[in-house]
Amino acid sequence: MRHVPRKRFGQNFLRDPGVIQEIVAAVGPAPSDRLVEIGPGEGVLTRELLQSGACLEAIELDRDLVAALKRRFAGVGRLRIHEGDAMKFDLRTIATGERLRVVGNLPYNISTPLLFHLFDQIDVIEDMHFMLQKEVVDRLCAGAGDDHYGRLSVMAALYCQAQHLFDVGPECFHPQPKVVSAVVRLVPHAVPPDAGMVKQVSAVVVAAFGQRRKTLRNALKGLLDETAMVRAGIDPGARAEELSLADYVGLSRQLNP
Numbered sequence: 001m002r003h004v005p006r007k008r009f010g011q012n013f014l015r016d017p018g019v020i021q022e023i024v025a026a027v028g029p030a031p032s033d034r035l036v037e038i039g040p041g042e043g044v045l046t047r048e049l050l051q052s053g054a055c056l057e058a059i060e061l062d063r064d065l066v067a068a069l070k071r072r073f074a075g076v077g078r079l080r081i082h083e084g085d086a087m088k089f090d091l092r093t094i095a096t097g098e099r100l101r102v103v104g105n106l107p108y109n110i111s112t113p114l115l116f117h118l119f120d121q122i123d124v125i126e127d128m129h130f131m132l133q134k135e136v137v138d139r140l141c142a143g144a145g146d147d148h149y150g151r152l153s154v155m156a157a158l159y160c161q162a163q164h165l166f167d168v169g170p171e172c173f174h175p176q177p178k179v180v181s182a183v184v185r186l187v188p189h190a191v192p193p194d195a196g197m198v199k200q201v202s203a204v205v206v207a208a209f210g211q212r213r214k215t216l217r218n219a220l221k222g223l224l225d226e227t228a229m230v231r232a233g234i235d236p237g238a239r240a241e242e243l244s245l246a247d248y249v250g251l252s253r254q255l256n257p
């Protein structure tokens with residue numbers, strides 16, 4: 001019986017073979033790779049990724065799809081299917097030595113918290129290729145002064161380099177999403193940021209973009225005084241969207257530990 005797409009699980013299944021091939025070509029899986037696919041759905045990407053000979057761990061929340069995947073890929077020893085929530089999944093439990101290459105046409109309703117969950121485990125990740133809402137990809141790739149620049153842009157830049165690869169129209173999915181999608185590549189920096197620094201940058205970024213129309217002098221009140229901002233080389237009259245990642249790191253160093 002054909003699966004009826006569930007909106008609450010963000011199910012928009014890829015139907016365009018050309019797009020599936022483009023994603024797999026962008027990932028370029030090698031037989032020695034350890035792949036993780038988030039939300040394999042009916043397995044259209046899974047199937048193509050497995051063609052490379054790589055091992056693949058798939059994490060799927062929908063138990064009906066898990067059952068269908070187990071039937072479809074019965075006997076494929078290189079595939080392990082985990083039934084569960086990717087937001088709670090600890091990649092360290094499956095990262096034995098080599099780092100993981102994470103792939104997925106992600107459920108759009110949870111994409112931002114899911115990205116933060118993955119950033120928390122960046123030390124075991126080699127790279128990530130995701131289909132997301134184009135707007136989220138634009139935010140991931142935006143730099144200071146760009147229209148889409150915000151909290152996600154700064155935090156993503158702290159962990160990795162983001163590259164927009166290509167856009168995908170709604171007609172390539174079933175059911176069709178209301179928005180345009182895009183594929184992004186995220187490559188973690190060679191040295192992951194330490195937890196203390198992440199916490200401090202996050203505190204400054206949340207406060208700054210929480211009141212993005214205000215000057216930093218006002219938005220960061222209670223967190224940093226003007227003297228500390230000047231010490232970090234930042235104009236207290238500037239606004240959140242004008243500051244680069246380096247500026248935020250500089251400001252966060254002025255916080256009391």
Ligand SMILES: C[S@@+](CC[C@H](N)C(=O)[O-])C[C@H]1O[C@@H](n2cnc3c(N)ncnc32)[C@H](O)[C@@H]1O
Nearest residue numbers: 009012013014039040041061062085086105107
């Ligand atoms: C956009 S669909 C993509 C399906 C398939 N990869 C494709 O391209 O056709 C998102 C998939 O993620 C699954 N999903 C939703 N929330 C999830 C979660 N928290 N953890 C793991 N999988 C989830 C959905 O059930 C669905 O299969």
